Amino acid sequence: MAVDEPAPVPAQLDVRVQAADFDVGAEIARLHAGRTDVGAVASFVGLCRDEGGTLAALELEHYPGMAEMEIRRVAEAALARWPMLTAVTAIHRHGRIPPGDRIVLVAAASPHRTAAFEAAEFLMDFLKTRAPFWKKEHRLDGTEGAWVAAKDTDDAKADRWR
Amino acid sequence: MKLVYFAWVRERIGLSEETVDVPDHVVTAGDLIRWLAGRGDAYAHAFEAAAQIRVAVDQEHVPQDAPLGPAREVALFPPMTGG
Numbered sequence: 121m122a123v124d125e126p127a128p129v130p131a132q133l134d135v136r137v138q139a140a141d142f143d144v145g146a147e148i149a150r151l152h153a154g155r156t157d158v159g160a161v162a163s164f165v166g167l168c169r170d171e172g173g174t175l176a177a178l179e180l181e182h183y184p185g186m187a188e189m190e191i192r193r194v195a196e197a198a199l200a201r202w203p204m205l206t207a208v209t210a211i212h213r214h215g216r217i218p219p220g221d222r223i224v225l226v227a228a229a230s231p232h233r234t235a236a237f238e239a240a241e242f243l244m245d246f247l248k249t250r251a252p253f254w255k256k257e258h259r260l261d262g263t264e265g266a267w268v269a270a271k272d273t274d275d276a277k278a279d280r281w282r
Numbered sequence: 283m284k285l286v287y288f289a290w291v292r293e294r295i296g297l298s299e300e301t302v303d304v305p306d307h308v309v310t311a312g313d314l315i316r317w318l319a320g321r322g323d324a325y326a327h328a329f330e331a332a333a334q335i336r337v338a339v340d341q342e343h344v345p346q347d348a349p350l351g352p353a354r355e356v357a358l359f360p361p362m363t364g365g
Contacts, residue, residue: 186341253364254289267290270361
């Protein structure tokens with residue numbers, strides 16, 4: 121064993137499920153605060169989208185407890201797959217979210233960009249297919265909309281990583 | 283056994299959770315879905331597309347052919363649409 125090798129710093133893992141909004145800039149700053157060995161942070165922000173001009177809000181239902189645990193399991197899988205990652209943050213909101221507002225943030229930090237880019241996409245692909253959240257539409261005319269249907273293309277995106 | 287329901291499974295049944303005594307012939311998650319579907323019209327509607335239903339045992343995803351074992355909490359819900 122080389123005695124001069126510095127002990128590896130464990131990756132920082134931050135998973136939050138919350139009703140409140142989050143500050144993207146502050147979260148990215150936290151991912152590399154106090155470190156000079158991080159060369160790349162890749163992030164993804166998912167927003168509430170209104171395609172037809174009829175959406176008042178999405179109601180995001182979640183399974184308390186399991187939602188956090190499942191996102192944590194996905195994040196741990198990302199750290200195992202890209203061991204050079206220095207930090208991962210995943211924040212998912214629940215409750216009523218109007219169009220244009222933020223729903224989800226994933227961000228990954230690494231010495232180099234490739235691991236950060238790939239891990240961010242991996243996190244989103246598995247978060248979408250495994251984290252227990254469900255979206256219901258509320259319409260501007262006051263009527264209750266439909267539950268958003270899961271897409272086969274999301275399963276296919278997650279399957280690419282297997 | 284405590285059962286918890288989410289999204290349209292919860293709405294169709296009209297309950298978010300309940301405690302049930304499960305008969306001995308219910309061994310797997312799929313058996314549980316089939317047994318629940320026979321408990322009345324609301325349950326039949328909730329579980330009419332049985333293959334779509336996702337199951338979590340003690341807050342971990344399991345396939346429908348997985349044995350329930352000594353599960354404390356079983357969750358039944360539609361495919362997830364977060365993110």
